[in-house]
Amino acid sequence: MDLNMHLNAPHSMGTTIIGVTYNGGVVLGADSRTSTGMYVANRASDKITQLTDNVYVCRSGSAADSQVVSDYVRYFLHQHTIQLGQPATVKVAAYLVRLLSYNNKNILETGLIVGGWDKYEGGKIYGIPLGGTLIEQPFAIGGSGSSYLYGFFDQAWKEGMTKDEAEQLVVKAVSLAIARDGASGGVVCTVVINLEGVTRNFYPGDKLQLWHEELEPQNSLLDILNSPSPEPMNI
Amino acid sequence: MSSIGTGYDLSVTTFSPDGRVFQIEYAAKAVDNSGTVIGIKCKDGIVMGVEKLIASKMMLPGSNRRIHSVHRHSGMAVAGLAADGRQIVARAKSEATNYQSVYGEPIPVKELAERVASYVHLCTLYWWLRPFGCGIILGGYDRDGPQLYMVEPSGISNRYFGAAIGKGKQAAKTEIEKLKLSEMTCREGVIAVAKIIYKVHDEAKDKAFELEMSWVCDESKQQHQKVPDDLFEEAKAAARTALEEMDAD
Numbered sequence: 001m002d003l004n005m006h007l008n009a010p011h012s013m014g015t016t017i018i019g020v021t022y023n024g025g026v027v028l029g030a031d032s033r034t035s036t037g038m039y040v041a042n043r044a045s046d047k048i049t050q051l052t053d054n055v056y057v058c059r060s061g062s063a064a065d066s067q068v069v070s071d072y073v074r075y076f077l078h079q080h081t082i083q084l085g086q087p088a089t090v091k092v093a094a095y096l097v098r099l100l101s102y103n104n105k106n107i108l109e110t111g112l113i114v115g116g117w118d119k120y121e122g123g124k125i126y127g128i129p130l131g132g133t134l135i136e137q138p139f140a141i142g143g144s145g146s147s148y149l150y151g152f153f154d155q156a157w158k159e160g161m162t163k164d165e166a167e168q169l170v171v172k173a174v175s176l177a178i179a180r181d182g183a184s185g186g187v188v189c190t191v192v193i194n195l196e197g198v199t200r201n202f203y204p205g206d207k208l209q210l211w212h213e214e215l216e217p218q219n220s221l222l223d224i225l226n227s228p229s230p231e232p233m234n235i
Numbered sequence: 236m237s238s239i240g241t242g243y244d245l246s247v248t249t250f251s252p253d254g255r256v257f258q259i260e261y262a263a264k265a266v267d268n269s270g271t272v273i274g275i276k277c278k279d280g281i282v283m284g285v286e287k288l289i290a291s292k293m294m295l296p297g298s299n300r301r302i303h304s305v306h307r308h309s310g311m312a313v314a315g316l317a318a319d320g321r322q323i324v325a326r327a328k329s330e331a332t333n334y335q336s337v338y339g340e341p342i343p344v345k346e347l348a349e350r351v352a353s354y355v356h357l358c359t360l361y362w363w364l365r366p367f368g369c370g371i372i373l374g375g376y377d378r379d380g381p382q383l384y385m386v387e388p389s390g391i392s393n394r395y396f397g398a399a400i401g402k403g404k405q406a407a408k409t410e411i412e413k414l415k416l417s418e419m420t421c422r423e424g425v426i427a428v429a430k431i432i433y434k435v436h437d438e439a440k441d442k443a444f445e446l447e448m449s450w451v452c453d454e455s456k457q458q459h460q461k462v463p464d465d466l467f468e469e470a471k472a473a474a475r476t477a478l479e480e481m482d483a484d
Contacts, residue, residue, distance in 0.1 A: 092339060095338055096337070099337060
């Protein structure tokens with residue numbers, strides 16, 4: 001395997017992304033790892049991007065493709081909001097994302113989860129996987145790490161959760177995926193969207209619960225950062 | 236307010252010294268010469284009615300439709316040059332379908348009215364086009380409830396509780412103002428519209444006419460459709476009776 005490939009490969013977000021509806025809004029969650037091959041290009045990326053005041057999107061797959069699609073949709077939604085004279089609905093945002101994904105399916109490689117709150121339908125999650133299917137779901141998972149979460153959600157998700165239950169569910173799920181998926185890692189970011197507005201939350205990687213067979217960090221380089229004279233090779 | 240705009244009225248791209256575009260005003264006259272078209276907003280929907288002046292006794296009743304559905308939830312009634320009206324309706328239908336396929340939801344009535352008005356206005360900006368000789372009453376029912384708009388040949392569009400265009404518009408407006416629209420259901424509105432059209436029809440100047448009515452309301456499940464036959468007959472009968480009572484006085 002060509003070593004250079006790891007440095008020159010297109011940035012992809014292996015990723016775990018999740019969107020969950022609860023009684024009153026939605027919670028979006030994601031990990032923070034962007035990789036080029038096996039090299040972690042960015043260990044603190046923000047994969048939850050704003051489209052409008054009340055609609056956000058979780059991005060997975062090709063970093064470039066998902067950024068460009070988000071940028072276009074943000075631009076179209078901005079114009080739409082001005083014409084409409086009121087905030088765009090989550091459905092319209094999802095439809096625009098789908099339109100771009102479907103019409104450019106030969107070129108793009110990005111899976112997206114659109115989530116938000118509007119006054120007509122409340123909290124809604126729309127999954128738009130590769131190819132440009134649009135599917136409205138009570139919860140959606142995406143990215144390489146999501147493979148490990150299907151069974152978990154089948155058992156753990158229920159209707160009518162509270163905001164805190166939903167957020168804890170999302171954090172737990174991303175952390176489980178990070179434990180098993182090499183292409184997901186770093187920190188967990190969540191975004192809660194409801195009638196009152198938008199709240200971003202941050203869960204550092206070392207504060208997450210350790211799962212089966214995961215080890216505590218030993219002689220981690222992060223521990224030496226705060227000491228007066230850091231000696232990295234002191235094992 | 237009519238005046239002769241000699242010299243300044245030959246092109247739609249010419250202003251008169253007092254700031255008027257006469258061609259647009261002449262287009263409005265074409266609307267004023269056509270049969271009356273009215274629309275009212277009741278508490279649960281919109282009712283529109285047209286006084287179709289019959290040119291020939293040999294015409295099939297029900298032909299020459301003046302009210303068209305633009306989308307499932309909206310319709311427009313056209314006064315003035317019928318052929319011009321066809322163009323505008325076609326454009327409105329196209330805008331509505333296009334909006335639905337891009338945004339995934341039915342076009343809001345406000346947006347539709349703006350697009351129609353924009354299109355009508357477009358044709359007042361170029362010397363190689365003439366303005367549309369049509370007035371349009373647009374009624375629809377979307378997420379924000381029933382709405383009624385009127386678009387004039389100049390491209391102005393406004394939202395109304397009650398609107399009237401055509402020959403009998405002054406008389407019709409007076410009648411509409413008498414109605415308590417916020418308390419009326421569409422069922423009652425249909426009868427009221429029929430009565431008004433019959434009343435403003437000028438028996439002396441115009442011979443026969445045919446009434447055409449449509450509604451979009453809760454009872455029609457927010458779909459724009461012709462008023463159901465039984466209600467339509469009931470409305471016509473009530474209108475004729477009201478007219479006879481008036482004549483009897």
